Amino acid sequence: GDGRAPVVAGPSGDPRQAYPSDPDLETGEFEIPAEGLTAQQRKRALNRLETYLVGKHETMVGFQGNQDMANYQQDLARFLEFHLNNVGDPFQQGNYKVNTKIVERAVLDHYASLWRAQWPYDADNPDSYWGYVLTMGSTEGNLYALATARDYLSGRKLISEPGGGQMVYVQAAPPAGDGRAAPDNAYRPVAFYSEDTHYSVIKAVRTLAIETFAAIGRRDYPGQCPIADEWPMEVPSKGGADGSGEIDVDVLEPLVRFFAERGHPVLLLLNFGTTFKGAYDNVEKIAARLVPVFAEHGLLERDIEFEPGRTDRRRGFWVHVDGALGAGFMPYLRIAAAEERGSELGAQLRREIKDRVPEFDFGLRVHDVDVVSSLVMSGHKWPGAPWPCGVFMTRNKFRVEPPSTPAYTGSPDTTFAGSRNGLSPLVLWNHLASKSLREHAAAAVGALRLTRYLESSLRELEDRLDWEDRLPAGGLHIDRSPLALTVRFRQPVDAIIEKWSLSCQPMVMNSGELRHYAHVFVMPSVTAEKIDAFVEDLFAEGAFDRPE
Numbered sequence: 001g002d003g004r005a006p007v008v009a010g011p012s013g014d015p016r017q018a019y020p021s022d023p024d025l026e027t028g029e030f031e032i033p034a035e036g037l038t039a040q041q042r043k044r045a046l047n048r049l050e051t052y053l054v055g056k057h058e059t060m061v062g063f064q065g066n067q068d069m070a071n072y073q074q075d076l077a078r079f080l081e082f083h084l085n086n087v088g089d090p091f092q093q094g095n096y097k098v099n100t101k102i103v104e105r106a107v108l109d110h111y112a113s114l115w116r117a118q119w120p121y122d123a124d125n126p127d128s129y130w131g132y133v134l135t136m137g138s139t140e141g142n143l144y145a146l147a148t149a150r151d152y153l154s155g156r157k158l159i160s161e162p163g164g165g166q167m168v169y170v171q172a173a174p175p176a177g178d179g180r181a182a183p184d185n186a187y188r189p190v191a192f193y194s195e196d197t198h199y200s201v202i203k204a205v206r207t208l209a210i211e212t213f214a215a216i217g218r219r220d221y222p223g224q225c226p227i228a229d230e231w232p233m234e235v236p237s238k239g240g241a242d243g244s245g246e247i248d249v250d251v252l253e254p255l256v257r258f259f260a261e262r263g264h265p266v267l268l269l270l271n272f273g274t275t276f277k278g279a280y281d282n283v284e285k286i287a288a289r290l291v292p293v294f295a296e297h298g299l300l301e302r303d304i305e306f307e308p309g310r311t312d313r314r315r316g317f318w319v320h321v322d323g324a325l326g327a328g329f330m331p332y333l334r335i336a337a338a339e340e341r342g343s344e345l346g347a348q349l350r351r352e353i354k355d356r357v358p359e360f361d362f363g364l365r366v367h368d369v370d371v372v373s374s375l376v377m378s379g380h381k382w383p384g385a386p387w388p389c390g391v392f393m394t395r396n397k398f399r400v401e402p403p404s405t406p407a408y409t410g411s412p413d414t415t416f417a418g419s420r421n422g423l424s425p426l427v428l429w430n431h432l433a434s435k436s437l438r439e440h441a442a443a444a445v446g447a448l449r450l451t452r453y454l455e456s457s458l459r460e461l462e463d464r465l466d467w468e469d470r471l472p473a474g475g476l477h478i479d480r481s482p483l484a485l486t487v488r489f490r491q492p493v494d495a496i497i498e499k500w501s502l503s504c505q506p507m508v509m510n511s512g513e514l515r516h517y518a519h520v521f522v523m524p525s526v527t528a529e530k531i532d533a534f535v536e537d538l539f540a541e542g543a544f545d546r547p548e
């Protein structure tokens with residue numbers, strides 16, 4: 001400490017003991033005393049923090065957050081002069097004029113184009129895209145998508161009372177049952193997602209009181225699970241823990257059919273770049289197997305009668321693609337794949353993609369159905385925004401509130417947040433605009449190439465350790481899922497985890513063996529030099545000598 005009198009410790013003790021400590025940062029340095037801090041004290045504290053961050057930034061390889069978005073500081077610092085707020089709908093100017101909505105709309109249009117949606121936004125076109133730049137990351141987008149899907153599938157609608165007063169939710173009456181399925185199932189959506197799904201989805205499902213197939217199955221259909229004695233909590237991934245991390249379509253289909261037969265609308269949340277294994281659910285294959293099930297049980301199109309003569313035509317299913325990482329990255333591979341075969345870019349890509357780039361977006365049509373209802377992407381993952389942000393996108397025809405409510409003087413509150421970040425559209429715009437599509441595609445192909453380099457470097461390390469008889473029993477468990485930007489391997493000692501900010505996960509393998517994995521994500525900020533330095537650290541004595 002610097003001899004200062006300690007902050008009056010709170011009622012439950014002194015923060016200097018209560019909080020986790022880091023060898024490079026002292027809690028006491030950042031306490032805010034009643035008398036405030038002098039300029040020198042503030043400077044010293046902030047210098048200490050900056051020094052710490054410089055160190056960590058250099059060796060950050062463990063999460064899917066690109067650390068090196070270029071030139072946002074010099075290009076955007078001037079906008080810190082303003083109190084930006086994009087409150088309300090991006091396509092309605094609203095009364096809060098200090099906003100960057102014009103930039104937000106350009107970012108949304110660009111992603112609409114990358115995700116093959118109909119753009120520019122047109123309030124009168126049911127198939128036009130609608131979306132907004134998120135103030136949180138994909139967690140907000142997943143929450144918003146699931147809230148919209150829940151209301152859409154439950155026959156709810158947000159309308160403005162006659163005379164343009166309050167906005168109120170109205171609920172359609174369940175259709176007269178056709179005997180085969182309990183009529184009130186028609187508005188009880190059932191959520192399905194895989195065991196590799198990010199915890200933000202489980203949080204969203206609980207927060208929004210959406211029922212999962214497991215919850216309904218265990219309560220209403222005990223012992224009737226079509227794929228196992230007991231209803232699994234989540235849809236199993238193909239090959240279980242040993243597998244790639246993508247959802248098992250052969251298991252998903254009977255589970256969905258079970259509820260479709262009983263008249264339930266179906267809410268599918270699919271992963272496109274899973275958190276730990278970087279796996280992609282096969283959206284095309286899932287649609288090819290499930291659209292016929294929806295058609296068979298009247299879930300492709302349904303009439304929702306709100307009042308006599310006032311009906312909406314809606315689907316009985318919703319496909320949300322959690323593209324937190326993959327939606328920002330995969331479109332560039334499609335652009336690279338479209339390059340003429342002889343090009344360097346095309347050739348490099350061919351080494352990674354045997355047949356075709358997996359489809360996940362609004363351009364995907366299966367059995368003549370446009371499959372995807374909503375999509376989300378994190379801006380701080382592939383694009384590399386320096387704070388959490390992202391993009392949520394859907395189509396007008398899937399929205400439950402009227403796209404424009406003239407009754408409002410300002411702008412309809414159509415997004416999940418109230419106040420909305422006005423800097424995020426700028427940082428995304430800067431990122432998108434500072435490279436051509438081809439240059440973005442080259443960065444994506446380059447990241448795949450480096451991921452292959454990481455994998456081969458780890459396998460070489462395994463051979464070196466084995467040669468020197470220093471290989472841990474069972475080996476380094478090196479694995480990489482198809483097209484993934486990450487490689488997973490045996491968790492090293494804590495000092496290495498802390499230096500390289502590694503994300504770790506215990507996994508009970510199909511054999512019952514408990515393994516501790518770590519992974520590296522090869523984002524654009526991860527270079528071959530960083531990979532070499534990282535692998536060298538793993539070669540050091542005792543790198544894998546974990547106590548367990």
Ligand SMILES: COC(=O)[C@H](CCSC)/N=C/c1c(COP(=O)(O)O)cnc(C)c1O
Binds near residue numbers: 140271274390
């Ligand atoms: C352990 O790593 C994570 O939780 C990272 C976020 C940190 S990396 C920048 N993943 C977040 C994530 C999320 C939540 O996204 P955010 O809210 O933007 O963090 C949603 N879906 C998937 C597939 C995700 O991987």
